[in-house]
Amino acid sequence: MKKNMTRKGFTLIELLAVIVILGILLAIAIPSVTKYINESKKKTYITNVQTYARTAMYQADIGTFKHPVNKDDASIISFSAITPYLQQGGLTSPYGKAFDQDSSFVVIVNTGSAEDPKYKSFIAAIDEDGYGIGTGTGEDATAQAILYDELKMDNIVQVSSGTGVEMPTLNGSISLESDQYSGEYHITSVDTE
Numbered sequence: 001m002k003k004n005m006t007r008k009g010f011t012l013i014e015l016l017a018v019i020v021i022l023g024i025l026l027a028i029a030i031p032s033v034t035k036y037i038n039e040s041k042k043k044t045y046i047t048n049v050q051t052y053a054r055t056a057m058y059q060a061d062i063g064t065f066k067h068p069v070n071k072d073d074a075s076i077i078s079f080s081a082i083t084p085y086l087q088q089g090g091l092t093s094p095y096g097k098a099f100d101q102d103s104s105f106v107v108i109v110n111t112g113s114a115e116d117p118k119y120k121s122f123i124a125a126i127d128e129d130g131y132g133i134g135t136g137t138g139e140d141a142t143a144q145a146i147l148y149d150e151l152k153m154d155n156i157v158q159v160s161s162g163t164g165v166e167m168p169t170l171n172g173s174i175s176l177e178s179d180q181y182s183g184e185y186h187i188t189s190v191d192t193e
Contacts, residue, residue: 039153040094041094041095041156042094042153042156043153044094045093045094045095045125045131045156046151046152046153046155046156048093048094049123049125049133049151050123050148050151051086052079052082052086052104052106052123052125053106053121053123053148055082055085055086056077056082056106056108056121057106057108057119057121058085059077059082059085060075060077060108060119064085065077065081065108065189065191066188066189066191067108067110067117067119068108068109068110068117068119068185068188068189069110069114069117069188070110070113070114070188071110071111071112071113071114072109072110072111072183072184072185072186073109073110073185073186073187073188074107074108074109074110074174074176074185074186074187074188075107075108075187075188075189075190075191076105076106076107076167076168076174076187076189076190076191077105077106077107077108077190077191078101078104078105078167078190078191078192078193079099079101079104079105079106079125080101080192080193081191081192081193082106092127093125093127093131095127095129095131097127097128097129097131098127098128099125099126099127100126100127100128100132100164102164102166102167103124103125103126103132103143103163103164103165103166103167104124104125104126104132104164105123105124105125105167106121106122106123106124107121107122107123107124107145107174107176107185108120108121109121109122109176109181109185111181120147120148120149120180120181121147121148122145122146122147122148122176122178123145123146123148123151124143124144124145124146124164124165124167125164126143126159126163126164126165129158130158130159130160130163131156131157131158131159132156132157132158132159132164133145133146133151133155133156133157134146134155134157134159135154135155135157136157137157138160139160141157141158141159141160142157142159143157143159143163143164143165144165144177145165145174145176146178147176147178147179147180147181149180150178150179150180167190167192168187168190169187169190170187170188170189170190171186171187171188172187173185173186173187174187
């Protein structure tokens with residue numbers, strides 16, 4: 001005679017097999033999701049700081065801030081001075097921390113002449129956790145002002161010392177390097193508020 005057996009649940013082996021399969025799927029998925037989230041934060045960081053630079057250039061064009069007049073002159077505009085003119089965003093990085101107000105600024109340089117000015121902008125930014133614009137990786141990451149047109153995802157780094165580029169003072173100078181424009185620029189204007 002056959003016994004009529006009805007199953008009411010899963011066996012321990014079946015449950016363990018499901019748990020192992022889920023564990024393998026999570027082990028594959030978590031690094032991919034983490035990488036995607038980090039890349040998204042870097043892209044957002046670049047978009048945000050470029051918005052600061054575009055806003056600074058526009059506000060200089062309409063007279064809110066000063067453009068540098070002579071060749072190799074520079075104007076410094078802090079993020080705190082630019083923030084009121086942003087249509088949205090500002091104050092915090094995509095990593096959720098406030099931008100360091102002493103190390104987050106836009107530098108507008110005149111690479112032309114007084115008669116035929118050519119303005120370029122460099123961006124320096126870092127947040128309270130040390131995420132900012134710079135070069136290098138790991139322990140060798142350093143903060144640096146980068147030319148607007150040359151900013152890429154590799155330039156978003158976590159600076160181990162947590163310190164950014166110090167904002168220069170009026171009549172001081174700043175040394176900037178890029179693939180196109182490098183040199184020492186004389187600071188003729190500083191807007192901080």
